[in-house]
Amino acid sequence: MGSLSLAWVGDKSGVVLVLTTFQVPFFLMRFGQSNLYRSEDYGKTFKDVTHVINHTFIQTEFGIAISPDHSGKVILTGDVSEYGGFRLFRSRDFGLTFEPTDLPFVPLIQMLYNPRDCNTLLTLSFTVLDLWLSEDFGATWRKIHKSVCLVRWGPRNSIYFTTITNGTCNDKGMLDLKKTIDYGKTFRTVASRVYSFVLGGKFVFSSIMTGARVIHISVDGGEHWNIAQLPAVDHQRFYSILTANEDMIFMHVDDPGDSGVGTIYVSDDRGTVFSKSLERHLYTTTGSETDFTAVSSLKGVYMTSILTEDGTLETVITYDQGAKWQPLRRPQNSNCDTETSTNRPNRRCLSFFHSANFTYMPRTAPRHTASLLSLSTGSVGDSESSLPPDVFVSDDGGYSWLQALKGPHHYAILDSGGLLVAVEHTDLPINQIKFSTDEGQCWHTFNFTNDPLYFSGMDSEPGARSTNVSLWGHRNDHTKWVVITVDFRKLLTRDCEYRDYEEWLAHSADPSGSNIGCVMGYKETFLRLRKDSVCWNGRDFAVTKKQTRCPCSVADYYCDFGYYRPENSSECVEQEEMISRALEFCLNGTTEQLQTTGYRKIPGNQCEGGFQPERKEIDLQRLCTSDALLPKTQVSFSYTAITVVVVMAILLMSAIAGVWLVKKYVCGGRFLVHRYSVMREQVEANKIEGVDDVDTNYMETEKTHFNDDSDQDLLE
Template identity: 25%
Template sequence: MEIADPVTGQMHYKTCIIEWTESDNVHCSPLTDLSSALGTIAVESLVVQNEYIFVQKNTQRSAEMYVSYRRQPFKKAYFPQGLESVEFELYDTDEHQVFVAVRHWTDVLNLYLSDITGQYFVLSLENVVTMDFGTFSFSDLIEIKSTPGVFLSNVRTTYGIVTMVTYDKGGNWSRLAAADPKCRLPDCSLNLHMMYSSFKYSIPQGIFSKKNAPGIIIGLGNEDGYLNMQSKSNSYISRDGGHTWTKLLSGNYQFNILDQGGALMAVQPGVYTRHIQYSTDVGGTWKPVTLNVSLMIDGLLNEPGITTLVSSAYGHHQTGDYGWVVIQFNLTGAFSGKCTDKNYEHWSPGGEHACTLGERAVYQRRKQNADCYNGQDYERPINSSVCTCTVEDFECDYGYENQAGQCVVAAWYDQSPVEDCPVGTKYSKSSGYRKVAADKCKGGVEDDKKYKPTMTDCPVLPPGDMRLESSATTGATTTGTNVTFYFRQGKGSKTTTHYNCTFGDGHQQSMQWNDTTPGVMKFTHQFLKVGTYHVTVQATNEKGQASVALPLTVEDRIVDLEVELPRGALQNEPSVFTAIPVFGLDNGNTQDLKQTHFIWQFSHQETPTLSWNGTVSFKCSEPGNYTVHVTAVNAVSSYHKALTVRVYGELVVVQLWFENLPLEVPPSLLINRIIFRRSFEKAVVKEISEKKILGTEVGEIQAAMLLKEPLRVDVVILPPTVNKNKITATQVAQKLIDAVAAHNLSIPLGSIDTVTPTKAVIVKEITHQWLHSYGKVWGSTVLFEDKFPTPFNFSFKVYFSSPVPMRKFA
C-alpha cells in the first residue's frame, strides 16, 4: 500500500496482511518489507499489475521508476540514456513484459519495452503524440483488443502526424497501408484520429475493436502523407488485424460491434438524423433504419455485451425536449438464422503461416458474407502452436542499438554490469540480443551463440550513480536527534570500494559496504549545533572515485514564545510587537532568527502578517481590547500564543534618563540583556508605585528600557478607568517629572547599589514599544504580571555577579 507520513506528508510503500480483530478493528501485520531500500515515493505512483509492482521516485530535475518483480525487492528501472524522464505511463504488462510510455518533456513521449523482469528497457517508438494538462495527460497509443500484440500510435514527424502500427507489441513499427491503391507508401498512408484529434480539434476519437471480434479494427481518418485535421475524415475497416484496410463509410461515424463481429451499427455523431445504419457482412454493405423523430445520437450501447444482437441508441430530440431518448434495436431478424459449421472459416493474424510473438494462432470466425448470426452461446475455438525461433523473435538488448539489422553497442553504454557485481564472481554479459519477453518461440536461432549471453568475470568498476537520503525527509532535523542516512550506489563495484563520510560538523566516518538492507547502506549521526551542513559520502576504489552530498538544516525546536507587546497602546499610533522564540535544547547554541518566521493575526484584520525578524507594527483607530495571535515557525517546529492588548484614547510617555549609569552589558549575551532589562523595568515601576509618586489618579504604568547610551527608560502612564477628579495623564506625568527634578526617585540596582535618573521629559512619539513590565496601582499594591525571574544582583557596571541560568533565545 501507499501510505503518507503524518508529519511530512511524504509517501512510502508498505506491505502487510489485513486482519480483523475480535472487536472488528483492522490490524495490519507487516510482511517482508520490500521498500526498506526504496525511501520516499511520488504521490499516487503505486501501480500493481500482474507480477509487477511499480513506484515512481522524483528528483529535483527528473523522475525514476522502480519495479518489484514477483514481489522481490524494488530495483531501479533503466532506460536508454540521453533524455531525462519526467513521468511514466504504464500501458501493458501482459505476457511477462512491460510496455511503458515515458514523458521526457511537455510534448515529447517515447515508448519502451522491458525484459521479463521489467527492469531493463529498450526504445520501441519515438515522438508519440501527447498532451499534458497538468492534472492529467494522455497519449495517442491504443491497444487493439481484437488481435493480440497489435497497437496503433500517432507520432510526430517533420511533415506532420502519421499513424504507426506494430503487430508484435512494439518490437517493430510501420505505417498503415492505405485503402486506396493510388495512395502508396512511403509518401502516402492511412492515418487515424485518436485522443489528440478529439481534444485539440474536436474530431471524434474513433478506434473500435473488441476482444471477441478477431481481426476487426475500425477507425476514422484520411489517406494522405500525414493526418490532416482540416480535411473531411472517412471511416475505414481492417478485417485482418490492421494489415489491410478498406473504406467503410464517407464521413465520421460512431460504431458498435455486435454478435462477436457478425454485425455492425453506425451513426453520425454531432448531427440530428433520422437514420441509423447497420451491416450484416462486416461492413461490406449497409442498410438504413429510419427513425420517426430526428435525434442527435450521443452513443450506442450493446445489451448485454458483444455477444448480443440487441443495441440501444441514446440521444436528444431536436424539438426542444432535452430529456434522454433511448431507442432499442434487435438485429436478429436481419439474418436468416443461426450459423452452422459451414458458415465459418479459419483465420490467422498476418497470414496462414505467420507467427506473432513466437506463436501461430488460428481463430474460427464467421465468413464475411454468411447470412447467419453467431448467437450468445457461441464459443469461439482458438488453436495455437509454438513457432520455431527466428531473428524476428529477438531484439537489441539494453545498451545496444539496431544498425543495418545488427545490434551494436550504443555510444553511451560501456558494457559494464549495471547492477552490483562482486569481484570474484561472474555475471551474464549480453551478446547484444535478447529474446522478446512476450515471445513464446522455441529452438531455432535461440540456440545460436550469437543470441546467447556469456558468463564473464566481474571487473572492478569505478563507483557512480550514487544517492544519499536521510530520515529527515523534509531536509531539516532537530538538534540532538539521531539522523539515519541511506546511501545507494547504482553503478560500480562495492565490496572493493572504501567509503568516507564527512558530516560538516568536524566529524567523519569510514565504512566498507554493508547492505544488511539489500541495496542500501545505512549509518547514523547526531548534530548538536544549529546550522546548515553538507553531509558528503566519497567512494574510492582502484578504478576511480565519486562523491554525493546532501544538505541538511539543523535547528532547535521552539518550546515557548516570549512576546513583548504594549499592554496599553494609543489609538491611531503605531505600536511595535516583538516575538522572541525560546528554543528547547540547552546546548549553548545561538539560533539564527533568519531561519524562523512569524505569522501575526490581529483580531481587527482579516489577513495575517508575515515577518522574518519577529517584529511587526500595529495600529488601531478605536479604543478597546484586541486579541493578538502569533505563531513562530521554523523547519522543525512551530509554537503559537494568543495575547490581549488594550488600546487607549490617551496615554503619556515620560522618558527617564540615567546618564550616570554606564551601559556595559556585553551585546552578545542576549539572555543577559533581556533579564537585566526586564528586571530594571520592574524596579522602576515598583519604585514609582510604592512611593506613590503619581498619587492615586492613575490606572496603569508601564516601563520600557532603551538599550542606548545613555540608558533611558520610557514610562507609560495610562488614565484610570474611573476618573472622578478628571485628572489628565499629562498632569500625572508632570508629578513624575517633578519627583525626578527633586531627586525623590531612586531605583535599587541589586541589593546594595541604587541609581537616580538625571532628568525626565515627556516624549511626543513612542519610540520604543517593548512595554512588557508593568503593574496596576491599587492603593499601595502593585500586581506584576510578568513571569520573568526577579532582579539579579548586579554590580554598578551592570554585569551579573552570579551565574545566569541560560535559556535559548533568538
C-alpha cells in the same frame, strides 16, 4: 446541468439501469434531482423505479457501481446531507430491489469492488481521507487506516495505498506506500518517499523522490524492488508507463525540449532492463494524451501515432510487442493519390487513426473483438492534406484496412463481430442507424424512429455478444431524455453453422512474406465467420483457435540493452553512446555486467530452437547501494503484555542472526532506480493490459461496466 448514465447489469440478464441527474451548484453545495429507470428487455422498455431509492439524489460522479462478477450487485450512493450524511442503496437482484444503509462517513470516491470477492468494498472518506472497508457488501463499515491519498485493489485480496504522516497529499515525494493482505489487520510499509504508485500486470511501480523522481519496479508485490535501466536518458525528462502485462512493460520517455514526442522503451520480463523500441512517439505536452492502444484480437499487437520528420501524424503498428514497428498499409479504397505522392517526395500517403484521447470528433476509441475485427476512426492523405476523419475496418488484426464509412461516426461491434452498427456524427437530429453484416464492406440503413432526436450517445452490452444497441438523446423540446433500443436479432434469422466459418492463419497477410504466420514464436489458426454468411453467432460463441510453435529467428528478439534496430533493418546495432562502454546495471543490490551480441528474447515469445544468440549476465560482486526505499512493517492490532515480550525477544534474536547472515553472505538491501515523471492508467473494460491512474490531485473512480457516454470501450 443534466446527465444520463447507462449501465448493463449482469451477463445475459437483459437488465439495463439508467440514472438521470439534474443538479445545480449553489455556493459550496449542490442541489439536484435523480431518476432511476430499469429495463429487463435489453433496453426496449423502461420503468421508472425511482421509488426504490426513495427519490434520493444520486450525485453524478458516484453514478451506478456494478459488480464485475456479473452477480447482479448494484450500488448507488445517495446524498442525504439534509439528514446528516450519505446513504448507500444496495441491490443483489439486478436492481429490482434496494436496501438502504446509512454511511458513517462522507464518501470521496465511488465504492471499489474487490475483483475476487465483490462482497468486499473499499472507499475513502471526504476531508480526513480515511480508508474504509466493508466485508458484507456495504452493510457495515470499519475504518482501517487514516490519511490515505490513493488506494487500489491488488492481486489475491491485497490492498495498496499511499499515506501521509504530516502535510497533505499534494506533498508528493513524502508519501509512504503501504500494503495489507488481511483486510487491514496488519500493514507493511513497502516504500517511503513515494511520489506515486501504479499496479499493472504482475508489476508494482513506485516513483521515489531521491532528489529527482526515481522509478522502482517490483514483481513480488513490493517485497523486493529493482530500478528501471534505460541507456543514456536525461533523468529530468517526462516519463509514462503506457501499458504493462504479465510479460513486460512499455514506457514512453520524452525527448529533450518538451517537444511532445519521445521514445518508447520495452522491458525484459523482470521490468528492469529496457531497450529502445520506437522513436518520435507522439505524447502531447499536456502529459495526458497518447494514441497507444492494444489490439485485443492478437497477442503482442499495438497501435500508436508518431510525428514524422515533416511534422505529419502517422499511425504505426507492431505485431511482436514492440520489437518492430511499421506504418499502417494504405486502405485500398482510400482517395489518396499515390502517383502524386510518388512524384512529390514531400507528399506521402499516410494513415492516421486516432483514439479517444485526441480531440477529433466523435471521441470514439478503436474497437476490437477476439474475431480479429477492428474498427477505428482516422484519416488517409498526404503530408499537406487536411481531411475529416472516416471510419476504417480491419479483418486481419491490422495488416489491411478498408474505408468503411465516409465522415465521422459513432460505432459499435455486435454479435462477436458478425454485425457492425454506426450512427453519423452530426449536430442535426437523426433517425437512421447504419449496419453491416459483412465486416463493413456493404452498409444498410434503418429508420429507428419517425421523430428524429438529437443524438447524445450509443451503447451496447459489454462483450460485443449482444444484438441490441441503445441510442439516447433528446428531442426539440429538451424536456426529457429519450432512449431507443434497436434489436437486430430478427435480421439474423438463422443460427450460424460450421459451414459458415472458415480457417484463417493469423499474420498470413504480412507483406514481407518472411516466415509467414510465425509471430511471437508460434502460428495461430482461427476459425472465423465468412463475410458472406448472414447468421447469428450467438451469445455463447467462442473463438476457436489452435497454435503451433515455430523455430526461433531474429524476429523473435528485441535489441538488447544498449542496442537498437536502424530503420528498415532487422539487425541490432550498438548505440553510438554505448560503443566501447561496459554494459553494466544494478540488479538486486549487485552490479551486473551484460555480455551480449545485441539480442534478448521477447517476453512471452514461444519459439523453440533455431537462432539462439549468446547472452550472459555476470555478477561482478560489486555492491550498488541505494537507500531510496525504507521498508518497514507496521502491525495494527495489540497483544497482551506477555505476547509483546515474546515477540520482541524473537525479533531481537532474529535481528542479531540477520545481521550476522548479512555480513557473511549477502550484499545488502540496495535497489535499482530510474527517474521518471508521470505514470498513466489505460484501463479497458476492467481487464486489459494497463496501469492505474496515479494523479493524487484527481482520484478517478473505477466504474466497472459503467458508461456515461457512447465513447467508452465496451469490450472485455
